Amino acid sequence: MDHHRSGCPINLTLEILGDRWSLIVIRDIMFGNCRYFRELLTKSEEGIASNILAARLKNLVAAGLLGKTDDPSHRQKSIYSLTEPAIQLVPILAHMGAWGRRHAPVSRELSIRAQLLEEGGPKMWDGFMAELRHIHLGQPAPVKSVLAQLQAAYLRVVAEEQAKKTND
Amino acid sequence: MDHHRSGCPINLTLEILGDRWSLIVIRDIMFGNCRYFRELLTKSEEGIASNILAARLKNLVAAGLLGKTDDPSHRQKSIYSLTEPAIQLVPILAHMGAWGRRHAPVSRELSIRAQLLEEGGPKMWDGFMAELRHIHLGQPAPVKSVLAQLQAAYLRVVAEEQAKKTND
DNA sequence: ACAACTGGTTGCAAAATAAAATCAGTTGTC
DNA sequence: GACAACTGATTTTATTTTGCAACCAGTTGT
Numbered sequence: 174m175d176h177h178r179s180g181c182p183i184n185l186t187l188e189i190l191g192d193r194w195s196l197i198v199i200r201d202i203m204f205g206n207c208r209y210f211r212e213l214l215t216k217s218e219e220g221i222a223s224n225i226l227a228a229r230l231k232n233l234v235a236a237g238l239l240g241k242t243d244d245p246s247h248r249q250k251s252i253y254s255l256t257e258p259a260i261q262l263v264p265i266l267a268h269m270g271a272w273g274r275r276h277a278p279v280s281r282e283l284s285i286r287a288q289l290l291e292e293g294g295p296k297m298w299d300g301f302m303a304e305l306r307h308i309h310l311g312q313p314a315p316v317k318s319v320l321a322q323l324q325a326a327y328l329r330v331v332a333e334e335q336a337k338k339t340n341d
Numbered sequence: 342m343d344h345h346r347s348g349c350p351i352n353l354t355l356e357i358l359g360d361r362w363s364l365i366v367i368r369d370i371m372f373g374n375c376r377y378f379r380e381l382l383t384k385s386e387e388g389i390a391s392n393i394l395a396a397r398l399k400n401l402v403a404a405g406l407l408g409k410t411d412d413p414s415h416r417q418k419s420i421y422s423l424t425e426p427a428i429q430l431v432p433i434l435a436h437m438g439a440w441g442r443r444h445a446p447v448s449r450e451l452s453i454r455a456q457l458l459e460e461g462g463p464k465m466w467d468g469f470m471a472e473l474r475h476i477h478l479g480q481p482a483p484v485k486s487v488l489a490q491l492q493a494a495y496l497r498v499v500a501e502e503q504a505k506k507t508n509d
Numbered sequence: 510a511c512a513a514c515t516g517g518t519t520g521c522a523a524a525a526t527a528a529a530a531t532c533a534g535t536t537g538t539c
Numbered sequence: 540g541a542c543a544a545c546t547g548a549t550t551t552t553a554t555t556t557t558g559c560a561a562c563c564a565g566t567t568g569t
Contacts, residue, residue: 179386179387180450180452181386181447182438182440183365183438187364193356193360193557197351197352210517220558221558225558247515248567249515249516258443264436269355273350273353277354277356277357278348279350280347282348287351377546378546392550394547415536415545418535
């Protein structure tokens, strides 16, 4: 973005993240630990197109929300990582999850993580941000993994829903 | 929206609010107390076009985030108001303001409100939400007006910046 | 040598967006 | 009652973004 509509902080945040896909990409890197182009392309529920994903990654790297480094094991691969500004989006994403859970027709599987994050509150968010700083910025690992808790809860609910289905 | 990309709460929130203008409109109703089409059209810093504003208002009313009632003093005018779901966006907007203030080239005048709201924390947000429920939903007025505090701080900073300019 | 996989580009049609002009109903003023 | 100004839109036109499919060249494991 070369020209800003205004100096309002909400507006400027919206100029970077106010579209249908940018926060989806960040969500998948953050909660799904997707680090490669192909992972983001295929693991996402919403089915982003490859050209859109390429454009969004470029924008987010340019905006300083994502880092892009070479994968030593595969010369062509790039590893995407969250920068500190992106990690500081955790409270916004947590609130968005909580809002969506209250006011939108969410599915149980995909909202269990938002529920845990809402119940955990800012204290859990801080723990999660510390973990993201470990994964993406190489800082020391926290004792407890929030990501593992979220993933375990997700898998538990998926299994429950699967059991419910087969009982029909 | 007739079809949802996924049942993820973040995605569903994004499907409603994930564009360049919807949250700008809500911001101006919420913090600027703009209640009429023309107010939203002209008072906004960003210069929204009338057709986009009309489309966004329609969408937001349809999505249940805004209410639309006739103005008794002017047969043609409509009054827009926030619904409870929209009022619950306060924490998200507060966080977005805080994020923008940290990571974007904000102006001092337009970020003083975000600063106060950040410093006030969730306690101030709750007070603000109570005030919005008074203004938009007819609930009893809280003793202290957050909106007045924000507006006073804004005017003070505008005056300061004005003084700085004339001293050059 | 070869098939599968990597991140990414290209072309094209459809949809969303933006700005400007226009519109008809309402209001206040004379 | 004539009339200009204002209301919330709609229409028109142009630009940008999106979605989809095909394609590409470099890399890897067999």
